[in-house]
Every structure is written in C-alpha cells, then in structure tokens.
Amino acid sequence: MRSKADHTAAIHEHRRAALVVNTRSRRGRRHYAEVLRLIEAANFRLTGVHPITDPSRLRDIVERALAGNPDLLIAGGGDGTLSSTIRHVAGRDVALGALPLGTTNNFARSLGLPLDLPGAVRVLTEGKVADIDLGLCGDRPFANLASFGVSVEVAGTVRPWLKRIMGRSAYPLTAMRILPGHQPFRAYITADGRRHELLTHQLNIANGRFHGGWQIARDAGIDNRMLVAYQLGSGKRLRLIGETLVRATTGRWRSLAGGPFVTGSEILVETDPPMAADIDGEVRLRTPLVIKTIPNGVRVMVPRDFVDR
Known part of the structure; x- marks a missing residue:
C-alpha cells in the first residue's frame, strides 16, 4: 500500500x-x-x-x-x-x-x-486520501449501519414513489405506518465487558455519523475505532413515534456522553426472539451477532479538512 x-x-x-x-x-x-x-x-x-x-x-x-x-x-x-x-x-x-x-x-x-x-x-x-473504519457484522463488512427491529420491515416496504416525493422523510413516515402492528423485543448488548438489557422496537449499531440522513450524535464518527449502539424509543410505541418525529423534523441529538448510547470497538448483540439484521440495506444475518470495527478498513477521497485519525 x-x-x-x-x-x-x-x-x-x-x-x-x-x-x-x-x-x-x-x-x-x-x-x-x-x-x-x-x-x-x-x-x-x-x-x-x-x-x-x-x-x-x-x-x-x-x-x-x-x-x-x-x-x-x-x-x-x-x-x-x-x-x-x-x-x-x-x-x-x-x-x-x-x-x-x-x-x-x-x-x-x-x-x-x-x-x-x-x-x-x-x-x-x-481532496485527500484517508483511511476510514468499516464495521464487520459476522462476515459482512459495512460502512454505515447494522439495525434490528422495525427498520428491517421499513427497508422492505418503503414505497419508491414516497422516496421520490418525500426524500429521507419517507423512512420515518413508513415506520409510523408499520409500528402499530410491530411487537417490541428484548435486546442484550455487551460491550467492554458490560451487558446492557433493553426493551425496544428499534436497535441500531452505527459505524458512521449519520442514519436516515440525520446526525446520530455530534461527536460520533466514521474514523474513531468506535461503534455506537442506540435504541429509538423503548418498548412503548408512542415514545418511538415521538423520537422519530423529533429526529425527522430537527435531526437533534445529544453528544455520546449525554445520550442513550453504548460504545465499543466490539459489540455482542443478542435478541429475544432472534431477529434479522439489516446490514446497510441487506437482510441476511440473524442474532446473536458479534459486530466489530475494522480500523482503517478502506481508502476514500475526503475533503482536506476531514480529520483522518
């Protein structure tokens, strides 16, 4: 190289x-x-x-x-x-x-x-050449996101005509249509030796800084050797709808230190019941899954002011 x-x-x-x-x-x-x-x-x-x-x-x-x-x-x-x-x-x-x-x-x-x-x-x-991190879910490298829950159904049902008209807002709108019939699931996230349990309709493991076109957190990044796990809402549908609407209209998120985030370079995801994973738009794997970072996994062209770690 x-x-x-x-x-x-x-x-x-x-x-x-x-x-x-x-x-x-x-x-x-x-x-x-x-x-x-x-x-x-x-x-x-x-x-x-x-x-x-x-x-x-x-x-x-x-x-x-x-x-x-x-x-x-x-x-x-x-x-x-x-x-x-x-x-x-x-x-x-x-x-x-x-x-x-x-x-x-x-x-x-x-x-x-x-x-x-x-x-x-x-x-x-x-611009300049930079080496950025990738995520690895099972044997599948990914650039952006591994997700579980209602988003898997959204990815398979969002209408092309709605994307043409609404752009990125088509995804939360489709999620709100699906959500009334969606059942919450229990997820167990293990990172850095600590196990976290939660009940939710949606769990995301992000490698990048954005999801759905909105910022995950101000200090999340695609080149910091760190994955970010977070849920949207809880087991309550109204809370997920509220957070989805806030996100769709403002894109407002806190810092990783002040938000509902679990971070780590390697994360074990278990769910009850076992669930399909959407890996950057491809639904192929099921929990339990180990998700980790591949430091400097790929070379890309970036703006000159991009911070290359």
Whole structure:
C-alpha cells in the first residue's frame, strides 16, 4: 500500500480513475450524463466507464473496473451501492471516490462530502486520501449501519414513489405506518465487558455519523475505532413515534456522553426472539451477532479538512 500522501499525489497528478454509476436508481439514471460531463471536465483519464443496470451484477462490474488498476474508483449511487462497492475495495491500494446519488446519503455525510455533484467531484480533484473504519457484522463488512427491529420491515416496504416525493422523510413516515402492528423485543448488548438489557422496537449499531440522513450524535464518527449502539424509543410505541418525529423534523441529538448510547470497538448483540439484521440495506444475518470495527478498513477521497485519525 502506498502512503496516503503518495496516493493523493498520484490522483492529483495522473487523474487515473474508473467510473461506476448505479443507473438503475432514479437519481443515478437522471444524473448519469451530468456525472460523465463533470468527470470529463475534471480531466480524469478513465480506464473504464461501467453503468450498473442490474444491481445483482455489481460485484462483477466493480471487479472489472478494478482490473484496470485505477488509482481512484469513482462510484455514484446511494448508501446501498456505495456500501456494496466498499466491500470490494477494502484492503486494496485504490481509493473510493463517492458521488452521492441516494436518498439519505449517510456515507457521504459521514465523510463531510458536499451533496451536490459539482462539489463532490471537486473533492476528487482537490481532496485527500484517508483511511476510514468499516464495521464487520459476522462476515459482512459495512460502512454505515447494522439495525434490528422495525427498520428491517421499513427497508422492505418503503414505497419508491414516497422516496421520490418525500426524500429521507419517507423512512420515518413508513415506520409510523408499520409500528402499530410491530411487537417490541428484548435486546442484550455487551460491550467492554458490560451487558446492557433493553426493551425496544428499534436497535441500531452505527459505524458512521449519520442514519436516515440525520446526525446520530455530534461527536460520533466514521474514523474513531468506535461503534455506537442506540435504541429509538423503548418498548412503548408512542415514545418511538415521538423520537422519530423529533429526529425527522430537527435531526437533534445529544453528544455520546449525554445520550442513550453504548460504545465499543466490539459489540455482542443478542435478541429475544432472534431477529434479522439489516446490514446497510441487506437482510441476511440473524442474532446473536458479534459486530466489530475494522480500523482503517478502506481508502476514500475526503475533503482536506476531514480529520483522518
């Protein structure tokens, strides 16, 4: 692996990159031509352009893009596309350049990226290479979040038309529709030798700083070797509805020291009954699960003022 300084210099000087864009998504399809125009105007020497029309082929497409040995893999899409791409970039001598084309863009927000395309491309030309942490749930690396409870149902039922109209607010609105029929569950979280028990409808384990497009806590981060576990509400539906509404309208959260958070570099999650886990949009694993951090798990392009630990 090159040093981060050498890697940054290579990207700035040679502009050797591969481009992958999820054109299956609404925003990816609509902005694809603009992405190509901006990348060309930034004088990138593209080793390949790879539109994704079938998300099930993402792994093959990313591997084909990496076969050209680019210094930078530019990926345009939402959190699901970027998280899936990260799994194939992790541990390689290539940096990921993220173009936020999703609804919530949690990963881009955690990196401090501009959410407009010209601003995001400017980071690729003027920013720096940083090594950030990943989460690991079972054998699945993830960038943003592992979640349990009502959000698993929300991810599978949120309507595309509602996302188009409401943006990130579509998720809490869908949650409130599902919640009246949802049963609370008991969760046991063990971190740093301490076991915590709670009754809730929703449990999240975050690697990044944002969830649903809103800040988790002022001092949460994606590069601090720390996972953050927190529940939304309690076993009472009204409390969850209240917290969801506050979060959807203000995004207001306390610091990790003053909020309902459990932190640790490794967290054991047990639930009664056993529950499915949503790992950055993929529902594949079930509790009990050990979730841990992968320090400096992947290289990314970030703004110059990003604090790289």
